[in-house]
Amino acid sequence: MPDKPAIGPSTKLCMSLAGRPGKFGSRFHNRLYELTGLDYIYKAFTTKDLPAAIGGIRALGIRGCAISMPFKEAVIPLLDHIEGSAAAIDSVNTIVNDDGWLTGYNTDYSAVLDLLDHAEIAPSTPFLLAGSGGMAKAVTAALRNRGHRSGVIIARNAATGQALADLYGFDWARSSQDLTAPLIINATPVGMAGGAEAETLAFPAMAIEAAETVFDVVALPVETPLMRAAAAAGRKRISGADVAVLQALEQFALYTGVHPSEEQVKDAAIFARDA
Template identity: 40%
Template sequence: MTNAHAYAAKLTLCGSISLYPVSLGAAMHLAGYRALGLPFTYVPFRVTDLGGAITGMRALGIRGLGVSMPYKQQILPLLDGIDPLAAKIGAVNTVVQEDGRLLGYNTDCVGAVRAIEEIAPVKGARALVLGAGGAGRAVAHGLADAGAEVVVTNRSLDKAEALAAEIGGRAAGVEEARNAGRYDVVVNATSVGMGEIAAESPVPEEAIPAGLLVMDIVYKPIETALVRAATRQGARVIHGGRMLLHQAARQFELYTGERAPLDAMDAALREQIAKLG
């Protein structure tokens, strides 16, 4: 057997499934594999038949798959086991194959917590989470699980109340954003600020005090209206790319068993985001 054939025989396949695959995850994972010299590769798959894709994952021995909307909830009954936190969130964005069993995880929540903890402790922090959709659920559960006191706002107050009840937090209307100064951490987990949707800040600039920790999960653009406003006010700012990076890093660890090389993955992410404009 040639060296090339030996390498191919040992190559481990990972990837992602989405209706509209993009290169952000692939770029980060591939950069991480190269940095550590791991015999892994990563392929983003466009999937319209979720059941067929999962059957294929089992049959082909694919080690791990990232899962994008609209499949994060649909995939749950197709798995053999679900991490307890992912089960509470009600969504899986990562599937790992272990000895023929498919196990589901949610690394979005881990990504949010890790991004914040780069700057300040989460335990005991008073956190305001804007949004109770899929991203808001992951962020709120992650923060609450890490010991934060969480208040959830949402345009539909009943959704905020339901999520708050799940995490032992409190719900409020969207006007609570005007009280940002009462909190240690404010996280925008809505699409407000995304270039194509609403190029505005969900928090009034005058409501942002210096020193407040502000995270926007929107990463396109990296400098959202909220990020710019918070920067002008002297707040501590986390852009959406950091959560994206850390959720991918946790996936990397689940797939490879190795510590993720953040610098290499971050450089690849920034390059791809720049290409997106």
């Protein structure tokens, strides 16, 4: 393992902004900095003043920033440029600072695409997707662009749920009660550690039993109530921890220009999950 330089004036800072900061990103990125010997450090933050926080990234030369709920859409007007899929879905989860020029990316989208492909989910597979925020947009866009044409967006917020469904040509429902599909996906904070619904199932037991594949975007804990129920039912599972690793790895490369080895990524993922 190469020696990581001691923190000093030349150390580059990367960060995250989330409504409820977690440990996964900090541990994953900092472990990779250690394994690759890079002079970087990563710290998680939250804020009640998003414009000031983004101004601080620009003014202080912070190299990169991961963006989580509830800031993925609100951050867009504060940036100088939006790349590719982030522009297409109006959702940013990554900011790269090039000498004061802030560019927004969405690495959630590509991570979801990779995982659906790896799981060999047929594009003809109907789905239920819970959520209508930034992560739900990334998942819905990935599904649509894979060729999925039959799906229902489940969202208690009628305005955002109907808008997301209309944008991609899917149906909307306020509740998943009595609904089933071969693929069910949770893109809400339900089941997230430390949240008000940490022990709540994102879908009714009937929907889990009827599904072939269960996908939960919540990264911590790895074994959410939905993932535990899917395991008990013997269903194929895609976890939020898988999403977190792939999207964070793409962020790491955007920030540093370095592509770690497979062994280094595995080490960092285990380190992050053991928090």
